Amino acid sequence: MTTTHHTPDLFALSDIHGPVLRPGDPGYADEVTGFNLAALHTPDVVIGATGAADIVTAMRWASATHTPVAVQATGHGANFPIDSGLLITTTRMTEVDIAPTARTATAAAGAKWRHVLDASTPHGLAALTGTSSDAGVVGYTLGGGLPILGRAYGYATDLVRSFQVVTPDGTLHETDHTNEPELFWALRGGKGNVGVVTQVTFDLLPVARILGGAVYCHGEHTEPLLRAWADWTRTVPPEMCSAFSLLRLPPIPQIPEPLRGGFWARVAIAWTGDTTEGERLIAPLREAAPVAVDTVEEMDYAAMDRIYMDPQDPLPARESCKLLRDLPPDAISTLLAEAGPTAKDYPILMVEIRHMGGALSRPAAVEDAICARDAAYFLQTVAIVASPPAAEATEQATAALNTAMAPYGTGRTMVNIHGAPGDEQDRARAWTPEVYAHLRRAKQNYDPANLLRYGHTVTPA
Incomplete structure (x- = not known):
């Protein structure tokens, strides 16, 4: 599924259903603060997304205004302070849908693993969570996800079936191993380099x-x-x-x-x-x-x-x-x-x-x-x-x-x-040289203007 593009003169943050806040506005400090208080964010504007439509609108506005973008769900992985640009928070997007017969879960962008556990474990099904259920599903999964049951079942990304993601040009994609496989590849272990994930669908395990x-x-x-x-x-x-x-x-x-x-x-x-x-x-x-x-x-x-x-x-x-x-x-x-x-x-x-x-x-x-x-x-x-x-x-x-x-x-x-990302050589240590080069090519394809430049990101090839 792909949405149609709108002309730049129709971009307006007033179309956002959630809050749109700037420094000094009531609620701004609470909106930008995540779990890790070592990274204090001061973006020019923060948008509290309520759904995929808000993220599409935000990314189209950012693309038209050449505004760099960062995303935060829980802020557990906030190792890099954001001092300008646009911050999209997804804490309002916590929906989780369980399909017990298919043994799958679909989690929205701001869902925590606790939301998934509460929905899946009554069916005798388990997700490949990390050490804390308070962490966000999407950020954890984009980085690969190292589960407490990893030696038994592998990485969290090994169980991903599909993503819904908004690329920096404001296009909403549905991607899996057959539909836009390059995008699917980059989202499994490549972190948030190619788009803003609005939901992820993954397999569950029969572990009670x-x-x-x-x-x-x-x-x-x-x-x-x-x-x-x-x-x-x-x-x-x-x-x-x-x-x-x-x-x-x-x-x-x-x-x-x-x-x-x-x-x-x-x-x-x-x-x-x-x-x-x-x-x-x-x-x-x-x-x-x-x-x-x-x-x-x-x-x-x-x-x-x-x-x-x-x-x-x-x-x-x-x-x-x-x-x-x-x-x-x-x-x-x-x-x-x-x-x-x-x-x-x-x-x-x-x-x-x-x-x-x-x-x-x-x-x-x-x-x-x-x-x-x-x-x-x-x-x-x-x-x-x-x-x-x-x-x-x-x-x-x-x-x-x-x-x-x-x-x-x-x-x-x-x-x-990894911790606070340093220069390009330091960031590259998260991947082999071959995968790093591949990730830079994917970045060039989906984010050539490098709008998604905060956190552990790579530069376009």
């Missing part, structure tokens, strides 16, 4: 319950737990999904006792197989070091937030990531030297290593722009940057850790968790 939760040890037991986990990951089947984390948690009410204010080593797990077998498999982790807190239990998939217990309230955060080829003993020693128990006053809230492989290494059935299928592990950092000194200390510690771990990396990142 899982074994999930985490084993926590006090930080002084980091080394035995980490080394045991690294050895353990080489033996477990692909249905076992896990991550090791170092957590330095602040003493704030949002963090439950007894974790509040502590330094913890954690292994989070999600297992889709038989519960008894899952308990048997994780026994070596419980024996590796004294367990202080154990939250592993059989649970409804709708309760998946209990596994990682990501923050639910907005906060100023900085993150980074690095894809790792392997995790040999010397890599563990390197990580411990940088971020282990002896690193006093370490400014990073979380250092996490996710076990990759399994279905995450499987080639996509339909070619996409994901470039992480060769990684065995994934290293991520998250820090709170509430003040300039905290931000500076965080940047230094993050750079030091990533430099130290570079010998074990693939040289690439994942676009969703």
